[in-house]
Amino acid sequence: xxxxxxxxxxxxxxxxxxxxxxxxxxxxxxxxxxxxxxxxxxxxxxxxxxxxxxxxxxxxxxxxxxxxxxxxxxxxxxxxxxxxxxxxxxxxxxxxxxxxxxxxxxxxxxxxxxxxxxxxxxxxxxxxxxxxxxxxxxxxxxxxxxxxxxxxxxxxxxxxxxxxxxxxxxxxxxxxxxxxxxxxxxxxxxxxxxxxxxxxxxxxxxxxxxxxxxxxxxxxxxxxxxxxxxxxxxxxxxxxxxxxxxxx
Amino acid sequence: xxxxxxxxxxxxxxxxxxxxxxxxxxxxxxxxxxxxxxxxxxxxxxxxxxxxxxxxxxxxxxxxxxxxxxxxxxxxxxxxxxxxxxxxxxxxxxxxxxxxxxxxxxxxxxxxxxxxxxxxxxxxxxxxxxxxxxxxxxxxxxxxxxxxxxxxxxxxxxxxxxxxxxxxxxxxxxxxxxxxxxxxxxxxxxxxxxxxxxxxxxxxxxxxxxxxxxxxxxxxxxxxxxxxxxxxxxxxxxxxxxxxxxxxxxxxxxxxxxxxxxxx
Ligand SMILES: Nc1ncnc2c1ncn2[C@@H]1O[C@H](COP(=O)(O)OP(=O)(O)OP(=O)(O)O)[C@@H](O)[C@H]1O
Ligand SMILES: [Mg+2]
Numbered sequence: 084x085x086x087x088x089x090x091x092x093x094x095x096x097x098x099x100x101x102x103x104x105x106x107x108x109x110x111x112x113x114x115x116x117x118x119x120x121x122x123x124x125x126x127x128x129x130x131x132x133x134x135x136x137x138x139x140x141x142x143x144x145x146x147x148x149x150x151x152x153x154x155x156x157x158x159x160x161x162x163x164x165x166x167x168x169x170x171x172x173x174x175x176x177x178x179x180x181x182x183x184x185x186x187x188x189x190x191x192x193x194x195x196x197x198x199x200x201x202x203x204x205x206x207x208x209x210x211x212x213x214x215x216x217x218x219x220x221x222x223x224x225x226x227x228x229x230x231x232x233x234x235x236x237x238x239x240x241x242x243x244x245x246x247x248x249x250x251x252x253x254x255x256x257x258x259x260x261x262x263x264x265x266x267x268x269x270x271x272x273x274x275x276x277x278x279x280x281x282x283x284x285x286x287x288x289x290x291x292x293x294x295x296x297x298x299x300x301x302x303x304x305x306x307x308x309x310x311x312x313x314x315x316x317x318x319x320x321x322x323x324x325x326x327x328x329x330x331x
Numbered sequence: 332x333x334x335x336x337x338x339x340x341x342x343x344x345x346x347x348x349x350x351x352x353x354x355x356x357x358x359x360x361x362x363x364x365x366x367x368x369x370x371x372x373x374x375x376x377x378x379x380x381x382x383x384x385x386x387x388x389x390x391x392x393x394x395x396x397x398x399x400x401x402x403x404x405x406x407x408x409x410x411x412x413x414x415x416x417x418x419x420x421x422x423x424x425x426x427x428x429x430x431x432x433x434x435x436x437x438x439x440x441x442x443x444x445x446x447x448x449x450x451x452x453x454x455x456x457x458x459x460x461x462x463x464x465x466x467x468x469x470x471x472x473x474x475x476x477x478x479x480x481x482x483x484x485x486x487x488x489x490x491x492x493x494x495x496x497x498x499x500x501x502x503x504x505x506x507x508x509x510x511x512x513x514x515x516x517x518x519x520x521x522x523x524x525x526x527x528x529x530x531x532x533x534x535x536x537x538x539x540x541x542x543x544x545x546x547x548x549x550x551x552x553x554x555x556x557x558x559x560x561x562x563x564x565x566x567x568x569x570x571x572x573x574x575x576x577x578x579x580x581x582x583x584x585x586x587x588x589x590x591x592x593x594x595x
Contacts, residue, residue: 089434097422100463167420170479173382174435175407331384 086176087184093167094155094188098195105199108151112143112200116207119266132268140201140209141220141293142265145227148197149285152228153256155189156235156322160242163331172331182326186232186319193228194221211296219295226311227288233318240325258283265289269301284314334393335360335487335519336381341390343376343543350376352543353390358536360486363513363520365534367527367567369576373543374523375415378491381521382412395486408436411480415491415523417472421465425456425475428464429482436483443482450478454508470501477505481512488512490522494529502526506533527563537563541571 098105120136127135162168171181201209201217211217238251262276263285272280280286291307294300300307336358343351351373358364366374379385381392383399383406392399399406419428426447433443451457454474464472473493480488490509494502510533513520524530530537531551539547539554547554547570551563558566 085434085437089431093420093423093431096427097420100422165416167418169384169414169416170418170432171435173384173407173412174432175404175437176435330386331379 086174086180087187090171090181090184091188091191094185095191098192105196108147108196109199109203111150112147113203115143115146115266116140116204116209120207136204136207136209137297138268138293138299139266140204140207141296142263142289144197144200144204144220144224145263145265145285145289145292146260147200148193148224148227149231149260149288150256151196152189152193152231153235153238155192156186156232156237156239157242157248157251159236159239159326159329160244160248162239163329169331172329178327179323182236182323186236186322189235190225190228190232193232194224197224197228212298216296216298220292223288223291223295223307223311226291226308226315227285229315230284230288230311230318233315233320233322236322237318237325240322240329259285262286263289264301284311287311287314333360334358335362335395336364336521337391337393338381339391341377341380341392342388343373343380343385344388349543351380354540354543354545355390356538356545356548358519358521361513361517361519362536363510363522363534365530365537366521366523366540367525367530367537368523368540369571371576372540372571374540375491377540378412378489378521378523382410382489383407408483409485410487410489411483411485411518412489413473413476413480413491413493415495417476419464419472419476419479422463424461424463425451425467426460428475429460429479432479432482438483446482446484450481451475453511454478470497470505473497473501473505474508477509481516481518484516485518487519487521490520492523492525494524494526502529509533527567531563539567539570546570 116136116139120139124135127138132138159168163172211220242248242251262280262283264280265285269277269280269286269290287302287307287310290300290302291304291311294304294307334357338357339355341351341354342349354377366377368374376385380387381394381399383403386400394406395409397406397409420431423431429447429451430443433447448457451460454477456471456475456478459471464475467475477490477493494505497505506529509520512518522534534551536548536550537554538545547557549557554566555561555563558569560566560569
């Protein structure tokens with residue numbers, strides 16, 4: 084227990100102390116909100132879809148949670164060779180405590196980041212259906228963080244070099260984001276694209292988030308919740324397993 | 332005197348490549364023992380096997396009488412380690428790094444605080460304990476890593492090139508501290524280094540390892556005598572040849588470069 088807590092605390096402190104990095108990491112979501120929210124607004128409205136800012140804000144929140152939780156895990160790549168991870172791997176504590184503490188820390192940080200983006204969205208003019216909606220939205224933020232915290236840990240435990248890191252960024256993280264319906268509605272997509280978006284766990288995360296925040300959903304609350312819970316359990320288990328096999 | 336580290340026919344293969352090739356040696360309780368060898372000789376790989384981080388391909392290890400693979404947690408509680416590459420959390424302060432270590436090693440709070448103070452004072456870091464480690468110099472970081480490795484009063488301290496990249500003053504001071512702790516707390520020290528004069532100064536016995544094999548083992552005096560050379564450096568070159576080794580310029584070195592770029 085002590086080990087899980089102290090490793091969780093480490094992740095959170097690390098985040099809170101790197102202020103410059105926090106500010107920098109909010110730049111991208113802000114750009115998406117402002118440039119896309121206002122830039123595509125007129126076209127989106129003209130096509131009868133309502134306000135694009137309202138539509139895209141949950142997507143951008145999901146993006147922030149996705150990136151932050153994935154990076155926390157992928158960071159294992161250098162952390163195990165040139166960072167603090169080695170210190171924990173030789174400590175007389177079970178690996179499962181280490182991976183739990185670390186992953187929970189990453190998830191906490193991702194949630195803080197997601198809440199910051201919600202605040203920015205509110206300032207930019209985004210309006211959730213109700214205050215209670217924010218609470219429901221938080222549940223889906225948590226689920227997104229669990230899913231991708233698990234995936235990040237799984238990948239970070241296996242990655243060997245920088246080339247691998249680039250591959251994961253370009254061929255996994257970016258597609259997960261772009262194919263998730265964060266930026267466009269999932270209704271009336273071409274069949275092939277719909278098949279892919281249906282396989283993207285983030286689609287269900289964003290859909291749940293959007294459903295909670297503005298009452299607009301493609302799959303619906305139940306499906307979103309079930310898919311995310313199942314995928315989260317699977318990926319967190321996979322992450323813990325691969326982490327337990329790390330050799331440095 | 333009994334053996335604190337007992338190694339029999341230890342090997343490690345990575346695919347077809349044999350990094351550590353059937354080595355045997357023992358280190359006595361309270362001894363300072365040095366592993367010398369060119370780049371890629373297998374020093375770090377040996378330390379990783381001794382410290383439960385790598386599974387040996389063959390052979391047996393006993394640490395303080397324990398098989399580190401089978402009784403992993405008990406074995407881990409008995410040693411401290413300073414890795415070749417940095418392993419501090421640079422966003423946290425010196426005191427917080429110590430605290431984290433103490434919790435991971437199940438130390439009661441009171442003992443944790445007492446030993447932290449004692450060790451940080453000894454390594455001249457007490458005044459700066461509240462500063463984040465990222466502001467420390469290379470020498471301070473190394474000292475902190477050693478202090479941290481000793482926090483839980485281990486019986487063995489592994490030091491993998493602890494003086495790499497330090498100036499002569501820092502190196503000198505570091506070894507003075509290690510020697511003192513070896514005397515005061517009777518901790519057995521297993522170290523690797525590329526600096527001959529250091530090995531000669533602190534180590535009671537030296538094993539020279541090359542291409543995964545131990546090619547000589549003895550006191551600095553014996554190594555010089557057996558090779559008929561006047562200095563340990565000459566003895567080393569006589570034993571391992573003068574060609575440059577580039578085996579280790581692999582993936583790890585590339586990553587090391589990258590990590591430096593990113594983390595300053
Ligand atoms: N995980 C690994 N997979 C494949 N080869 C490895 C691995 N780890 C080490 N090696 C190889 O094993 C050999 C011994 O490496 P090791 O790190 O033990 O050398 P070393 O004596 O510590 O060298 P240095 O003085 O450069 O630190 C090298 O050729 C290295 O490339
Ligand atoms: Mg080495």
